[in-house]
Amino acid sequence: MVYKALTIAGSDSGGGAGIQADLKTFHQLHVFGMSAITAVTAQNTLGVQGVYPLPLEAIEKQMDSVAVDLPPDAVKTGMLFNEEIIELVARKIKQYGWVRVVVDPVMIAKGGAPLLKEEAIEAFKRHMLPLAYVLTPNIPEAEVLTNMRIETLEDRKEAAKKLHDMGVRHVVMKGGHGEGNELVDILYDGEQFYEWKSKRIDTKHTHGTGCTFAAAITAQLAKGKTIYEAVDVAKRFIHAAVEQTLQIGSGHGPTNHWAFHESEKCSHH
Ligand SMILES: Nc1ncnc2c1ncn2[C@@H]1O[C@H](COP(=O)(O)OP(=O)(O)O)[C@@H](O)[C@H]1O
Numbered sequence: 001m002v003y004k005a006l007t008i009a010g011s012d013s014g015g016g017a018g019i020q021a022d023l024k025t026f027h028q029l030h031v032f033g034m035s036a037i038t039a040v041t042a043q044n045t046l047g048v049q050g051v052y053p054l055p056l057e058a059i060e061k062q063m064d065s066v067a068v069d070l071p072p073d074a075v076k077t078g079m080l081f082n083e084e085i086i087e088l089v090a091r092k093i094k095q096y097g098w099v100r101v102v103v104d105p106v107m108i109a110k111g112g113a114p115l116l117k118e119e120a121i122e123a124f125k126r127h128m129l130p131l132a133y134v135l136t137p138n139i140p141e142a143e144v145l146t147n148m149r150i151e152t153l154e155d156r157k158e159a160a161k162k163l164h165d166m167g168v169r170h171v172v173m174k175g176g177h178g179e180g181n182e183l184v185d186i187l188y189d190g191e192q193f194y195e196w197k198s199k200r201i202d203t204k205h206t207h208g209t210g211c212t213f214a215a216a217i218t219a220q221l222a223k224g225k226t227i228y229e230a231v232d233v234a235k236r237f238i239h240a241a242v243e244q245t246l247q248i249g250s251g252h253g254p255t256n257h258w259a260f261h262e263s264e265k266c267s268h269h
């Protein structure tokens with residue numbers, strides 16, 4: 001059986017985040033990767049040098065081409081940039097009845113460049129949250145989406161509940177932006193909280209962590225795994241990718257997309 005996943009996201013010329021991170025991650029997890037590019041970014045480990053959204057027609061055609069011939073088993077969205085793209089992508093997801101949809105609320109690149117326009121945040125909330133089988137905010141993104149300050153673990157749980165009330169089926173809040181040596185990612189399914197704790201690795205090479213993590217969840221969902229199993233593999237995937245960093249570029253380098261596969265060779269996920 002060949003499982004297929006589609007990523008609807010921005011291109012990162014530097015290869016560490018966006019479409020490139022998603023496809024590399026799908027591939028490492030043995031899922032056939034497909035893409036609909038929303039915007040092209042000129043980007044490297046030092047920052048974002050240019051953002052070029054694609055015409056709506058080009059985005060729509062890519063989604064149509066994939067949908068009619070290569071129906072995906074799971075879908076991921078990343079950089080959506082503006083209100084028009086958000087509305088289009090939401091409309092097409094509904095049109096094709098895609099259910100296993102992982103929405104990564106990409107807002108700003110590590111260096112501060114906006115990947116979602118501020119005036120598009122309301123549209124994002126309105127159109128994308130109800131379509132999210134899984135939403136994967138980091139802490140600052142969860143703060144923007146819920147209009148609340150998140151400091152304690154209790155705050156994170158309260159924000160997760162709010163996001164669930166806003167239409168998200170499963171909230172996976174990432175703890176990379178928290179404090180301390182221990183890092184906690186949480187999952188809320190509307191009833192229960194689950195936690196994944198790990199050691200915070202001391203590195204500046206975290207470009208693309210969010211994309212890679214959400215792509216790993218998407219790949220596992222494409223294979224029919226439960227959300228819990230999917231987050232479990234994604235957590236191990238990103239931990240290996242951050243731990244065995246590649247040391248390329250002179251800024252915030254990418255994660256190592258092949259580290260997980262190398263460390264778990266011969267096992268089937
Ligand atoms: N320094 C780190 N050491 C280990 N895991 C990390 C580190 N930074 C991020 N992660 C993991 O990478 C994923 C993305 O984290 P986060 O930084 O919160 O999101 P984003 O990359 O979207 O800002 C999470 O699963 C988080 O636990």
Ligand SMILES: Cc1ncc(COP(=O)(O)O)c(N)n1
Nearest residue numbers: 010017018109208209210211
């Ligand atoms: C095209 C594109 N999409 C997303 C990100 C966010 O990356 P991160 O995973 O580090 O939050 C990025 N830098 N570029």
